[in-house]
Amino acid sequence: MSSDSQRPRRQRSAHASLAAHGEPWVWLTAGALALAIGMIVGLLAFIAARGAATFWPVPLELVELRDGRRVLGEISGREDDPGSGVARRLLRTANFELTGSHFEWVDDAAVGGTSLPEWATAVERLEGGRFHGLPTRLLHGAEVVAEGPAEVWIAYEAAHPEARRRWRQALRIDKVERGELQRELRAARLAVVQARLDHGAGSAAETRAEGDAAEVVARVNAAEAALDARAAALRDHNAGWAVEFETADGRAVPIPLDGIVRAWQPNRLSLGAKIRVYLGRWAEFLTDDPREANSAGGVFPAIFGTIAMTLIMALLVAPFGVLAALYLREYAGRGPVTTAVRVAINNLAGVPSIVYGAFGLGFFCYGLGAGIDELFFKASLVADSQPTFGTGGLLWASLTLALLTLPVVIVATEEALAAVPNSMREGSYACGAGKWQTIRRIVLPRALPGIMTGLILAMARGAGEVAPLMLVGVKKLALDLPIDGTFPFVHAEREFMHLAYLIYDVGFQSPNAQAARPMVFTITFLLVAIIALLNVAAIRIRSRLRRRFVAQQF
């Protein structure tokens, strides 16, 4: 041993100390993390910035061209013309029905002069999209109520809320109350068909049902007449009221007062007023129905559909996944079969989601759903050849996504169960507890935080999924919410809207893609925010469970 100390020290390679300290690896790992964070934060920041900016009132610029034309619009982009290299700007000119386009490229060289007219007004219309112009007159029939921008604007602000209120009432009558009557009518009609199916044509039951139906028809007709009168009264009240605008090229365009959703003059707004417009547009976006092929208005049905579907999916996948994982981990013996099952489950996670969509459509909609229709909703099928459950809907979409996210939950639950210390199980057995008692009272509570992790992952995955949903129930437009005030309140068979699908639809299927693009960012921003919100909620629940059930180190 002592001879060692006399021997000359072995020369260490120059690389040895580098490898021993591992500094390159610190840099490598840190770099990888920084790259990942950079990409994620960059993407989120981009979406957030673009999404949040959509509703901010942008100044309206009046551009006078050298050829004498005048255009009024929001500058929504600048670039060098890829062909000539001339700088140019993209103006959102609106007034589609007059110019045939929403946008116009203007070369800087062609610009004679620009100004920001104080009274330049941006109008969001019910139909026809955005309008840009200067208010000139407020009309009521042939009578001119106000003239000159300032007066018109005062009169407009006084009259507009009332007109909108009446318009909303009329819409409510048409949509809700008339819809209610139509549903009654349909129910009565279907009852007749059902009676015929159950008891045969000409039976007493059918006659009775027909009598009932006739009664309903009479009652509904009377009610409809009353509704017609009310709606007509409201509409008459609004009729004739219009704001006349002058476009940049001098044309006078009257816009019905109740056809104006919102109007603002970005060039003369103070910051506070701009914020009010901004928040007002956000409020409409979050709470209203979509208009104009989803490119304007709100996305409330899609928000509702997304949240409802994600929660129902979580409710469906949690018990299935947890029970399956419990059996796999706690009961199943170790052997080739268990291993095969595990491998199969892991592979399920790699199946393309559209395959789940196809499976959902074939099995749930056309298989199970058709069976349910045959048994319980035959009348609708026979009379209207309209399937109830035999087509896509909230329930089938949730089930399909539950299937899609099942592997995530099973794998996470298995991990969580495996992490429960065996000493706890033994302690429970030693107290005389049976296997199930041990699982229910000790293992499951202790594994709950881990199970929640799986559920969070599953929810995030499910909420952002589009492809399978297109097949099993998500529609471009479905204003009837799957949960509403009509009996039985939860309409799991209804088709619904979904934010992720809306992104695809608005972004790539819209006839007016350029104008809809800001909406795409806003919807994406909203979807990411909702998923984040759901996750934060789940994470908070998890950390509470963890505090309760998982030992701190002492």
Next chain:
Amino acid sequence: MQAQTEAGPEKSGISEQSPTPPRPAVDPPADRLVEVAAGREVTAEVHGAVLGETPVLEIDRFNLWYGTKQALHRITMPIPHGKVTALVGPSGCGKSTLLRSVNRLNDLVASVRITGDMRLNGDSIYDPRMDVIELRKRMGMVFQKPNPFPMSIYENVVYSLRIDGENCRAVLDEVCEASLRGAALWDEVKDRLHESALGLSGGQQQRLCIARAIAAEPEVLLLDEPCSALDPIATGKVEDLIQELRGRYSVLIVTHNMQQASRTSDYTAFMYLGRLIEYGPTTDIFTKPILKETEAYVTGRFG
């Protein structure tokens, strides 16, 4: 996981130790241990005093195998009623295995095979008709590492009553208080019974596990190295507690700590490589054992 790691050292301990006979430092050599290491059977030296006691548990020619490896060899020993009996011996000698065989926790290990029998107050433990769950309810067990359940202190203590379906508040309250008092923990936790047991210190957790074990009024209390994960102060408290339990409960304790065995137990059994070597009153084992091998071990000269 834990079960395997706990059982693992036992198994590997045997396989590692059996080929190398220990070399006791005493003179003359402890040939009985050499005999054992060579695989020959030896008879255990059981002091007469043990046989004079009323047994609560009788271990009768008990053999146990992990797969093909025999871990216990013809263990025959009565455990006296109302006394503290300590099992000592080097690592891997089968003490814990023997303890875990008493409440049939070894049933959970698939490869375990046994012959022979044990009797708890005359009832055969390994009778095929014996309901394991009912059997375990008649015993309490405390493990090496404190393993409080993920629930409140109160629910931990009354766990064995809860799984029996006892939901009467008055009964549960009474048992909870009595057990916590019995485990010398009542004064420390009485104001936070409904807080999580996981917030207790290690020593408190272990006493909580003892309270949980005595809540069901067990006929035998099995302690598997209850102090090995505790600091000296907590160890002292648990040892004091074992002293207090003497007389009220029959305790079978596995320990690595000779001082602990001599301080806390009435009887001590020395095991080696799965065999019982000597078994007698603690004072005799530590002061005038029959075998030199025992003396060598308890005085720390080997093992």
